[in-house]
Amino acid sequence: MNILVTGGLGFIGSHTTIELIKNNHTVIIADNLINSKIEVLDKLSTLAGIQPTFYQIDVTDEAKLEEVFVNHKIDGVIHFAGLKAVGESVSKPLEYYYNNLVSTMILSKICVKYGVSKFVFSSSATVYGDQPSPLKEDMELKKTTNPYGETKAMSERILTDTSIANPNFAVSLLRYFNPVGAHESGFIGEDPNGIPNNLMPFVTKVAKGQLEKLSVFGNDYDTIDGTGVRDYIHVVDLAKGHVKAIENLKEGVNIYNLGTGKGTSVLELVNAFMKVNDIDVPFDIVGRRPGDIATCFADASKAEKELGWKAELGIDEMVRDAWKFEQNNR
Ligand code: NAD
Ligand code: UFG
Numbered sequence: 001m002n003i004l005v006t007g008g009l010g011f012i013g014s015h016t017t018i019e020l021i022k023n024n025h026t027v028i029i030a031d032n033l034i035n036s037k038i039e040v041l042d043k044l045s046t047l048a049g050i051q052p053t054f055y056q057i058d059v060t061d062e063a064k065l066e067e068v069f070v071n072h073k074i075d076g077v078i079h080f081a082g083l084k085a086v087g088e089s090v091s092k093p094l095e096y097y098y099n100n101l102v103s104t105m106i107l108s109k110i111c112v113k114y115g116v117s118k119f120v121f122s123s124s125a126t127v128y129g130d131q132p133s134p135l136k137e138d139m140e141l142k143k144t145t146n147p148y149g150e151t152k153a154m155s156e157r158i159l160t161d162t163s164i165a166n167p168n169f170a171v172s173l174l175r176y177f178n179p180v181g182a183h184e185s186g187f188i189g190e191d192p193n194g195i196p197n198n199l200m201p202f203v204t205k206v207a208k209g210q211l212e213k214l215s216v217f218g219n220d221y222d223t224i225d226g227t228g229v230r231d232y233i234h235v236v237d238l239a240k241g242h243v244k245a246i247e248n249l250k251e252g253v254n255i256y257n258l259g260t261g262k263g264t265s266v267l268e269l270v271n272a273f274m275k276v277n278d279i280d281v282p283f284d285i286v287g288r289r290p291g292d293i294a295t296c297f298a299d300a301s302k303a304e305k306e307l308g309w310k311a312e313l314g315i316d317e318m319v320r321d322a323w324k325f326e327q328n329n330r
Helices: 013-024 039-048 062-071 084-093 092-115 147-165 200-208 233-246 266-276 301-307 315-328
Strands: 002-006 024-032 054-055 076-079 118-122 170-176 178-180 214-217 232-234 252-256 283-286
Touching: 002 013, 013 024, 013 039, 013 076, 013 233, 039 266, 054 062, 062 092, 076 092, 076 233, 084 092, 084 118, 084 147, 092 118, 092 147, 118 147, 118 233, 147 170, 147 252, 170 233, 178 200, 178 233, 200 214, 200 315, 214 266, 232 233, 232 315, 233 252, 233 283, 252 301
Parallel strands: 002 024, 002 076, 024 054, 076 118, 118 170, 170 252, 178 232, 214 283
Antiparallel strands: none
């Protein structure tokens, strides 16, 4: 298939591009580089052996985006492009609503116009709100706690309604849990701008000596050791899930959790990082971070049953590959 990957130079999009090429698909990337670097394109060429066609465009620019569909016969779209920092979304709600919703609306409008029948969307476990884990796809969604989460819930509704009105437009809503790790080459990985918000990139920067200490946000949750529990998933497993999702897309709207089904606490993750990589990560326990929940992990059985996809890599591979990338990354 000819697959348009929006946000294809970002963390998850770049790993997915490699897996798509490995599975003989042709990838066309559209990215405005707001949170990625052009060097990733050369790295992708080295790793995949083929240079994907690249358009440096903003997906909210309808005229420029339409040119891509005029130039290529697109069979499917994987829509990663979006802003994703939860804290920033609270201080810049309009940027988040504009970028994440307008991009989804314009892309789906053009897909319908050009008869593109396969659309895969990057959603998030955040749409479940605070509910008991394991989280299942058929649970009722609860109010999310920030504008970023709202853009994911609203995008899911926009795509669902578009698919109902246009039965040829099949949609897969992929709810990611906590993607971490990097390509095993250590060549591409997660490279956020500024001080990381997420746990794993913060840990790698502390290990490297670029940040002094990790703050563990709370040890008084009702969890195994009092620290927050999440379902960490290796980004390469997540990338493979996208290939399965677009290749096996059924009519209508399909929702899948992409997680491992296992919860890991902050301290368990940090300890695994120190042990596997034989390096110290100094940390302090501090107060809870506003908006955090105690526990979030997936029931991942639907994706296994319907897509034949299951996460294969464990915490040890996640912390090993995240560290390998950090050491290579300047
Ligand atoms: P990322 O920031 O690394 O990648 C997003 C890419 O999209 C970047 O390359 C950025 O330059 C590009 N982009 C943003 N807005 C654009 C626009 N208007 N036009 C063109 N390009 C644009 O993020 P990621 O971690 O790879 O996440 C990919 C998607 O998955 C996002 O939609 C994110 O919300 C979602 N998601 C991520 C996580 C996570 O923890 N990483 C969890 C759940 C969902
Ligand atoms: N944490 C710390 N210290 C840090 C950073 C995080 O203790 O410096 C803790 C958090 O309190 C939480 C856990 O580590 O218990 C994971 O936090 P992250 O910020 O890495 O991830 P979140 O689960 O808060 O959110 C992430 C993405 C969201 C996405 C969600 C889906 O940031 O975009 O996963 O589950 F929606």
